Amino acid sequence: MTFTNYSDAEDQKAHVFSTFLKKIRSNNSISQEQLCLQLRQHSSLFYNLDSITVSRWERGVNIPSLAKQAEIVELYDDELTSIYSDDKQFIRESSELIMETDPINQKSNHPYFRNDNYQIHTIDIDDESFYLVLKMIMRYEGNPTINFELPLEMLDRLGDLKITIATAFNRQIIGHCLFLTSTTKATLELVNFTTNLENIIKKNIHNESQHNTMLVLSSAGATKQVENSIMSTYINKFSEQKQLRFMCFSTSNGSLIKKLNKAKLEPFKVKNIELLQKTVQVSSYIITRSEVMANRFLLKLAVITPMQLNDFLTSVGKGKNI
Amino acid sequence: MKILIVDDQMFIRSIIKQQLEEVVISNMIQIEEASSANAAIAFFNRTNHPASNKLDLIILDLKMKEGDGLTLISHMVAIKDLETPLIIISSTNTRALSLVKNIIKKHRLNLIGVFKKPLNVRNIYLEFLQQNKKQKTKKSYTSPPSLCNTENIRNLINHDNLLLCYQPKINITTQKIIGFEALSRLYIKGDKFISPKNFLPIVEQTKNNHRLTKLVLNQALSQWKSINELKNYNLAINISAHDLDSEDFVEYIIGKHNKNNDINLTLELTESQQTINKTATSQAIVKLIINGIKVSLDDFGKSYSSLERLDSIPFDEIKIDKDFVTDIDTNEQHHAIVTAIINMAKKLNVKVVAEGVETIAVVNKLTELNCQYAQGFYYSPPIEGRYLIEWINNYTKAIGG
Numbered sequence: 001m002t003f004t005n006y007s008d009a010e011d012q013k014a015h016v017f018s019t020f021l022k023k024i025r026s027n028n029s030i031s032q033e034q035l036c037l038q039l040r041q042h043s044s045l046f047y048n049l050d051s052i053t054v055s056r057w058e059r060g061v062n063i064p065s066l067a068k069q070a071e072i073v074e075l076y077d078d079e080l081t082s083i084y085s086d087d088k089q090f091i092r093e094s095s096e097l098i099m100e101t102d103p104i105n106q107k108s109n110h111p112y113f114r115n116d117n118y119q120i121h122t123i124d125i126d127d128e129s130f131y132l133v134l135k136m137i138m139r140y141e142g143n144p145t146i147n148f149e150l151p152l153e154m155l156d157r158l159g160d161l162k163i164t165i166a167t168a169f170n171r172q173i174i175g176h177c178l179f180l181t182s183t184t185k186a187t188l189e190l191v192n193f194t195t196n197l198e199n200i201i202k203k204n205i206h207n208e209s210q211h212n213t214m215l216v217l218s219s220a221g222a223t224k225q226v227e228n229s230i231m232s233t234y235i236n237k238f239s240e241q242k243q244l245r246f247m248c249f250s251t252s253n254g255s256l257i258k259k260l261n262k263a264k265l266e267p268f269k270v271k272n273i274e275l276l277q278k279t280v281q282v283s284s285y286i287i288t289r290s291e292v293m294a295n296r297f298l299l300k301l302a303v304i305t306p307m308q309l310n311d312f313l314t315s316v317g318k319g320k321n322i
Numbered sequence: 323m324k325i326l327i328v329d330d331q332m333f334i335r336s337i338i339k340q341q342l343e344e345v346v347i348s349n350m351i352q353i354e355e356a357s358s359a360n361a362a363i364a365f366f367n368r369t370n371h372p373a374s375n376k377l378d379l380i381i382l383d384l385k386m387k388e389g390d391g392l393t394l395i396s397h398m399v400a401i402k403d404l405e406t407p408l409i410i411i412s413s414t415n416t417r418a419l420s421l422v423k424n425i426i427k428k429h430r431l432n433l434i435g436v437f438k439k440p441l442n443v444r445n446i447y448l449e450f451l452q453q454n455k456k457q458k459t460k461k462s463y464t465s466p467p468s469l470c471n472t473e474n475i476r477n478l479i480n481h482d483n484l485l486l487c488y489q490p491k492i493n494i495t496t497q498k499i500i501g502f503e504a505l506s507r508l509y510i511k512g513d514k515f516i517s518p519k520n521f522l523p524i525v526e527q528t529k530n531n532h533r534l535t536k537l538v539l540n541q542a543l544s545q546w547k548s549i550n551e552l553k554n555y556n557l558a559i560n561i562s563a564h565d566l567d568s569e570d571f572v573e574y575i576i577g578k579h580n581k582n583n584d585i586n587l588t589l590e591l592t593e594s595q596q597t598i599n600k601t602a603t604s605q606a607i608v609k610l611i612i613n614g615i616k617v618s619l620d621d622f623g624k625s626y627s628s629l630e631r632l633d634s635i636p637f638d639e640i641k642i643d644k645d646f647v648t649d650i651d652t653n654e655q656h657h658a659i660v661t662a663i664i665n666m667a668k669k670l671n672v673k674v675v676a677e678g679v680e681t682i683a684v685v686n687k688l689t690e691l692n693c694q695y696a697q698g699f700y701y702s703p704p705i706e707g708r709y710l711i712e713w714i715n716n717y718t719k720a721i722g723g
Contacts, residue, residue, distance in 0.1 A: 045485065068509070184699065185700065288704075
């Protein structure tokens with residue numbers, strides 16, 4: 001049996017999923033019928049698949065939903081993010097999410113920041129600003145479940161908390177996120193208010209390979225672009241760590257909630273908690289790995305690697321200097 | 323901003339009016355008064371059409387001479403005015419107030435709150451603003467995605483868009499897995515995700531239940547067929563009792579089951595007790611049971627809460643609705659309801675599955691109550707088919723079995 005050799009130059013216009021199918025067929029030396037058979041055998045989603053459909057997928061006549069694409073891609077030991085990161089058009093769309101397109105109408109909720117250059121840094125526990133930034137984020141969220149009773153400096157394993165910040169001139173902070181990886185069980189106790197972050201950290205399993213959930217506790221930016229840049233840092237991490245099956249948000253921050261709703265995600269729970277005679281409303285979201293991959297907005301953010309993110313951000317800077 | 327104050331005492335009306343004018347910042351405030359429910363209804367009829375003339379808020383006293391507060395409430399129910407924000411004020415005791423509150427809630431009027439006299443108008447107004455804001459955001463949560471509507475639902479329910487997840491049912495004492503419930507998700511072109519909460523009502527409305535159930539049944543059976551290990555576990559599919567009205571459909575399920583008789587199949591029945599109590603429906607249920615298909619009563623306590631038929635139809639299990647289970651550690655009423663259901667099921671020799679188990683506190687309560695089986699995010703969120711075996715292996719290893 002012979003196969004048309006898959007070539008980059010010829011296939012530039014082909015859909016990235018079509019290209020992927022051709023590639024796995026050529027790598028495994030199988031026909032469309034054989035591919036169809038393998039899918040029928042290994043996934044209940046394709047129990048009545050026929051080779052005509054496979055041929056249509058390959059020719060790009062139609063393309064299955066992202067969720068089904070993810071299923072196929074993972075059956076062949078790949079990830080949707082890695083095949084879409086080869087798609088120039090897709091990457092261009094991703095970069096548009098984090099780069100300024102209309103500087104004049106740029107809305108910012110930071111008084112001294114509009115669309116200036118900014119950088120993204122990860123801050124770990126050894127960084128001298130870690131405690132300060134963590135306290136700042138806790139104040140920003142005002143979410144009682146992420147407060148600490150003990151002084152922060154006395155807590156062991158605070159290093160499980162991951163912080164990324166966006167900074168503009170003079171290192172002023174214009175965006176941040178706070179997240180950690182843990183188990184769904186611990187996460188559920190938190191979203192049901194039966195535990196707090198302090199206890200989750202204390203009891204967090206040391207072995208990260210047993211963590212199946214990424215818990216995002218804060219994610220914000222002065223502009224939409226900064227928000228997206230910050231989001232891409234943890235969503236990319238989530239997509240890289242295959243053992244993570246669920247992404248969970250727990251927040252009382254209205255603009256993040258709005259953003260998640262706009263991405264068509266539905267809250268798992270909306271709960272009220274009393275704090276100093278004030279009622280704080282905390283919304284939680286539990287999103288499966290497929291839902292992340294099948295969500296075009298989240299997938300666009302997931303494909304951006306930290307290196308690409310920095311490239312994009314510096315290229316914006318260069319553009320402006322000219 | 324247009325506000326209607328309904329109170330039979332003129333001085334109370336004028337106090338509220340005066341204080342409102344102080345608190346409401348907008349100078350567009352227009353305050354109307356009525357001295358009784360009947361007067362208010364007359365006002366309604368005069369002004370509520372056209373809609374642009376609509377009231378922004380009603381402040382209503384409960385006890386009035388000519389037509390009390392309940393009269394106006396019934397009127398609002400009758401004309402289906404579920405939008406106009408309503409504030410109840412009263413000097414009666416709290417018990418009566420909470421009763422009225424329940425009536426209003428039952429009819430889903432837009433109640434902002436119930437306040438006891440003497441009134442603090444500023445607080446009442448602030449509550450109104452807050453609730454109003456909340457409702458606006460809430461609306462944006464629940465509005466179904468425009469891509470899923472009655473016109474295109476038929477096209478959406480096809481094999482390419484359906485993706486099943488499976489949630490384990492666990493024996494609380496032994497921690498062993500007894501089976502899985504198949505839960506459907508729809509993914510659509512443009513790659514938006516729709517949860518059953520949003521598409522099921524439309525599926526019902528457009529009578530596409532059979533189509534959906536058949537797809538679910540086929541996909542789930544093919545999952546169980548493709549992996550031998552899964553045959554150790556029960557497979558549960560959701561089905562609406564209405565579906566059983568069709569003999570062809572019942573035959574279809576029985577046919578599928580006969581072809582796969584090494585798969586332990588349960589149908590989880592949702593729907594009102596009226597449907598289940600219909601002779602035709604109960605005959606269909608019995609027919610399924612005779613053919614070796616187990617039947618379970620879903621959402622018990624919510625839609626089906628009667629003991630009727632529980633003795634005449636040999637249901638395999640009842641599933642306690644998750645709204646009752648999720649907070650039994652803190653909600654005494656729910657604790658009482660769950661206790662009663664478990665005890666009753668024990669006496670009738672029916673299995674009980676508590677749904678919506680999310681925390682260890684709830685697991686402990688269920689253990690105390692001798693509840694046998696549980697399902698919920700505590701054990702696992704719904705799992706996609708491709709991860710199922712891996713989950714089973716990890717879970718079995720973790721419980722040391």
